[in-house]
Amino acid sequence: MGTVLRTEKLCKSFSNGGIQQHVIRNLDLEIEEGDFTVIMGASGSGKSTLLYALSGMDRPTLGKVFFGGEEISGYNNDKLAMFRRSNCGFVFQDIHLLNYMNITDNVLTGALVNKKNSPELRKKVEELFDRVGIAPEIRKKFPNQLSGGEAQRVGIVRAVVNDPKILFADEPTGSLNSAAGQDVLNIFTELNRSGQSVVMVTHDLKTALRGNRVIFLRDGSIVSEYRMEPYGGQDEKERRDGLQAFLEEMGW
């Protein structure tokens, strides 16, 4: 398995009222294909900022981001958009389905930016809905008529409909109750098993257990990382204790 994404001395700073705030500092990171990478850290440690820089949502202040050997950090806005549409999928904490269309169209909005409409495409969407457990009768509903869990499952379908190289997720279960959260995480696990690379930000231990690699961030730098077997191959308790020990060591 090769490296899909790599950063070189990645820096990101914001100026807050004239004061420079360095959120990411000289960060070197490689994301391996097929991995379920989890980024952890305290609130405000720069997790989201890193995720957005990795995924071409934003340009770094300094340093480089390479995707499959190509430097994307120098792209202009339009090129970045083109890059995102063919390589990245996103799942947000606030889900962010588009209110003014039904959920099938929400998914198609993601798909049609990349390829032409076709019966195959529509069939694929149906299959994805089946896979995440969105029943046919709710596929024509509007986002505000769905429960949070359902909505986030639709969000995942929208994110993976283009077969992205990497699926990014920023606290995807943050606004869900725990049962719905587990359903969503199961989908992530299942996707990863079938080969989907995932990069997920979370500050929740239970969520982090789903990954096979946990990166710990403090003040914009990687403090350390922890590797595990892919999820499900291990005793749950043992896995949890291992990660917890690591996190405690990090001052969690």
Next chain:
Amino acid sequence: MKSLRLAFFNIKKHIWEVLVLILLTTASVTMLGISLTNFGKVERIYDHVLEGNGCIRAVIGIKSEGYLDEYEEILRNDERVERVIRFDALHTLTGRMTAAGKNDIELTYYIVDEDNEALIENAELDTTLSEEELAALEHPIRLPYFFKDSLGFRAGEEATLILGGKELPVTVAGFYDSGMFATTYTGLKLVVSSQDYKVLRVGTDEVTILGFDEKDQKDPKVVEDIFSDFQISATEVSDGTFIRNAVFNDYYAYERLICSVTCETVLTMVVVMSVILTVAIAFLIWQRISSDMEEQIRNIGVLMALGYRAKDISRVYVWEYALIGIIGGVIGFLCTLVISPVFFMIFRIMSGHHGTVPTAYGLLFAGIVLMMLILSGIAWIKAAKVRKYPPVVALRNGTADHLFKKNHFSLEKTKNSVNLRLAMKLFAGKVGQSIGIFVCITAASTALMTGVLAKNLVGNDLIVRSAGMELSDLRMELNPYADAKEMRNDLLKDDRVRKVLLTVPLLTPVEMGEDQSQGLAQVYENFEDTENIFCTKGRPAIHDNEFMVNNLMAVTKGIDVGDEVVLGSDRYQQKFIVTGIVTSVTNSGLNIYLTYDGYHRLEPTSSLNCLEVYLNDGVDSKEFRKDMETKYGRSLRDLRKAVEEASTPEEKIRARAEEKMAVLISEYGVSGVDYSITVGETVISGNSDDYRIKDTSSLKELIDQQNTSMMIAVNLGVIMFGFLDLVITAVILIMVTSSAIRKLQTEMGVMKALGYTSRELTLQIGYSVMPPVILAIITGGFAGTFLIKMYANLFGNISFNYTHLILTGLAMMVFCMLISLVGILRIRKITPYRLMAE
């Protein structure tokens, strides 16, 4: 009071939008004010003149050669009539005034001498000359204000009056406010000395005019009745010759109408603009309140949870817009005070009258209050919708959701462009807004399109197509002996000349039908050669027993194609068949159209002694006219000058001989003269070859001059409408697009995350706004065409040139797209960042 404070707070927050709204309100109030204050005034301008001058109110003109003393008796015996006067005037359909540094002013003139003028009215003379200077003038002329205001003449200025081939040098004594014959359409009255009148009389048509006042000045119909009864009695007394010699009748109502009609056209346009602007403002307020409520939905929810009533919240909005209305209203009122008099001054110039009329400010005040009530009312109705948001709904961010019950333009059916499809989705979600945009821009573009078409129409088509007379570049009336055909052949050799047609003099009368009413003959050899006589029904006359009537006559006399009508002259009566109907607005609807062969049946001795000359494109018609006049038309003035300047006895004799010859020809109709005089050894001889032209005129010029003020009005209107259009569409589109983006900020961020580029999102929002805009512009084009057609149909069947219309429409669409782009530009600033979860 709390609401008022919150309203101020809101205003501060949206200061730019508020300023724009205040500006628009000010403009709207000002326009309303200008029209409210001036409508009454322009109506009164003319009455004011009549009251001030004691001008006679109605006139009947009869050719002097056919005037009978009995006519005056008829009027005097009419009980409805008081103050009968009789005077003579020279009447020329196309006379000319020239002055150094000015274009020739070719118009219809009535010339009266000072004594007769005193009978007609006692207008004060507006002059800068002193009594002595006035007394010293050799050829004084008093001109109506039109010359001063529109043409820039000044007292003491030298000018030349050209009439029937004679040129009279005159000095402007001053100006006066005329109550009769004061417009370019009816003709202008010039007052000269009795001496000059006698000189001008030679070879010019003289009319004897009976003037009178009606006793009952309240009843507008009474004068018309007097006219028609007079015609019956006069025809009886004169054994029918009255009709042949009647030239016109006219009374204050026409003058008054014409005097105010252009001003009222302008004012109507101003009112229309004010209304359009008000509609636009109402829409903007509506739009602003609804987008503000959506943005503020959480705050509203919190306020409600704290126990505020819906009333308390909507009162904030009402206050906000009432304040905007009050500020705009007050500034607009002040602007009106300043601008309204300026407009009145322009109207005075356009109407050709002076005089001050008091302003009715009460109406203005009422208008402004009404305007403010409308704006606050709109705000109140819209803001009352707060009721529909109980705190739960408000706090749950749920407002926009109820709009999207149906999934319009499903993406599953996307064909090519997903962006277009997504745009249609946005569009479908904002029907109310689209209707608003549509209404406002339709109103604005209808106004503009109507203006553009009106300009087009007044500019050329309407006149060219509805004159019902040939509008050649130059019309030359020849002296009786001159051979018109030979001269035509001469002219055709000139490479500036495109075509020459032969015809009869202007105002050649023909009697018509049983009642022997008057017709004016337009005679041509072949109507296939004419360029401005359009047969809108039937076909042109070809044979000698055929003729055409004009559209007005067809209606008033109930004549139709195929009817048989008896036409008559002094000597003959012949039956003719109507073959066609010609659109004609000139000569009070008296034009009839005969072939030369047909006319010959009525006047066997007549010959076609007028030439209509059509020039090639680009030829200077004024220069050509001068050439013709020097070559063929030496005038009495030239001859007098020659007499004065002659130094040797021989030259003096020749000059005197030529002068005598000219008088013989023009005054006594002598056809050709050869002379030779022996003085001692020398023989002085000459002939009349140089005197072929009796008079030259150009109807084209005449009509252009008559229409000057209408043209100014229409151009002004087009410019104002154009400007208003730009402002309204720009403000609406920028507000709508930028508020759309404000509302869709998160959605746009999500779209960006999904990989849509700024350009694609710009297109989506742009496309979603464009359908009502484009539809509105097209509707405006059709509505404008419809309005103008309705108006133009009064003049007959007129075809239009739509190029300008289409170009204007396209330009507007491009403008709208560019402006929307400006509003959408800030979409570039939205980053997917906003989606970050904390």
